[in-house]
Amino acid sequence: PGAALGSHADRPEIIEALSRGTGHSERFSATLRQKMHYVARVVANVSGTPLAVVRIAVPRKAFDAPLRRSMFFFSLLLTLILSASVGMSYLFAQRVTRPVRAMLRGLVRMGSGNLAHRLPAPRIPHLASLTRAINETGERLEQQVRQLASERALREGILGGMREGVLALDHTRRIVLINQAARTMLQLESRPVEGELLDLVVPCVELLALADAVAANPEPLAAEIRFNGAGRKPAQNLAGASRWRSAEGSRDGLLIILSDLTHVRQLEQIRRDFVSNVSHELRTPVTSIKGF
Numbered sequence: 001p002g003a004a005l006g007s008h009a010d011r012p013e014i015i016e017a018l019s020r021g022t023g024h025s026e027r028f029s030a031t032l033r034q035k036m037h038y039v040a041r042v043v044a045n046v047s048g049t050p051l052a053v054v055r056i057a058v059p060r061k062a063f064d065a066p067l068r069r070s071m072f073f074f075s076l077l078l079t080l081i082l083s084a085s086v087g088m089s090y091l092f093a094q095r096v097t098r099p100v101r102a103m104l105r106g107l108v109r110m111g112s113g114n115l116a117h118r119l120p121a122p123r124i125p126h127l128a129s130l131t132r133a134i135n136e137t138g139e140r141l142e143q144q145v146r147q148l149a150s151e152r153a154l155r156e157g158i159l160g161g162m163r164e165g166v167l168a169l170d171h172t173r174r175i176v177l178i179n180q181a182a183r184t185m186l187q188l189e190s191r192p193v194e195g196e197l198l199d200l201v202v203p204c205v206e207l208l209a210l211a212d213a214v215a216a217n218p219e220p221l222a223a224e225i226r227f228n229g230a231g232r233k234p235a236q237n238l239a240g241a242s243r244w245r246s247a248e249g250s251r252d253g254l255l256i257i258l259s260d261l262t263h264v265r266q267l268e269q270i271r272r273d274f275v276s277n278v279s280h281e282l283r284t285p286v287t288s289i290k291g292f
Contacts, residue, residue, distance in 0.1 A: 008055065011025065011038065011040070011055070012025040013025035013038040013039065013040040013055060014040050014053050014055065016040070017040035017041055017042050017053050017055075018042060018050065018053065021041065021042050022039070022040070022041050022042075023038075023039070023040040023041075024037075024038070024039055024040075025037075025038045025040075026038070026060065029057070032059070034059055034060070034061070035059070035060035035061075036057045036058065036059055036060060037057070037058050037059075037060050037063060038055060038056070038057050038058075039055070039056050039058075040053050040054065040055040040056075041053070041054050041055075042054075095123075095124070096124065096127075099120075099122030099123075099124060099127050099131075100127070102119070102120060102122070103119055103122075103127070103130075103131060103134070106118075106119040106120075106134075107119075107134070110138050115138055115141050115142035115145060116142060117138070118135045118138065118139075119131045119134055119135055159177075159179035159180075160179060160180055162179060162181055163181055163259075163260075164181060164257050164258060164259050165178075165179060165181040165182030165183075165184070165185045165186070165237075165256075165257070165258030165259075165260075166178070166179045166181070166182055166255075166256075166257060166258075167182045167186075167198075167255070167256040167257075167258065168244070168253060168254070168255050168256075169198055169211070169253050169254040169255075169256070170253045171252055171253055172197075173197055173198045173199065173211065173215075173254065174195055174196060174197055174198070175193050175194055175195065175196055175197075175198060175201065176194065176195075176253070177194070178193060178194070181258070182258055185227070185235065185237060185258050185260060186201075186202050186204075186227065186258075187227075188201065188202075198211060204225060204227050206223065206224075206225035206226065206239075207225050207227075207239060207256070209223075210223050210225070210239055210241050210256075211241060211254055211256070213241075214241040214242065214243060214254055215243075215254065218243060220240065220241065220242035221240070221241055221242075222238060222239065222240040222241070223238075223239055224236060224237070224238055224239075224261065225237050225238075225239050234262075235260065235262045236260075236261045236262050237258045237259060237260055237261055237262075238258070238259040238261050239256055239257070239258050239259075240256070240257045240259075241254055241255065241256045241257075242254070242255050243255070
């Protein structure tokens, strides 16, 4: 049988075993028509002299089948671990993103003007603290807006009930506030003038000159102005102008108060005419008596 098999001394595993004591090799066997794994080991005597080489041949598939099973189970285990990780990550993300989306919807509602809306408290402690802070801020904003609306209604009620005209200008002389009495005096009842320049809205040289004088002089000034409106009788007004400082504190606007003196001047004219007539009537009898 050894002669039939031939010499195997030139096999790689034999050569490696003779040099190192143990040799390994893997190749296709033409005899068995399959891939084989060879292991060779030197058998030595007591003095260490090699006596023979023992070689074992095992089909490669004997290693591959357990390896494939191990790889299959490892891949399955890895897939299960990854699936569980993804599932847990998704659940955790949903637990976080769901209240965040609810907070975002609530903030959109509050930003659109519904300051009475309150955000629901989530179970996550940090988000719950943030929600409480947002709700407290919304409550303060609601109170401030309510207070501002009340103050605005009070201001409009006061200005609307005044007989004097009130005209407020910013530092560029644009109209920021005008009450109904000022609209009537300046014949601006049906015209929206907020934001427009005073010079373009009121073609009254005396009023514009007063505004120029107050802009150059920090002291309040007053002057009588005569306004000749189209289709109306001439009106005489007392205009008092002074500076007012903006909320930023860096710009001065103008505040003009208009008082209608037309009726007062008419009464004064009637008084003068009455005195003149009475003087004339009294003068005529005295002159007649002196003639006698």
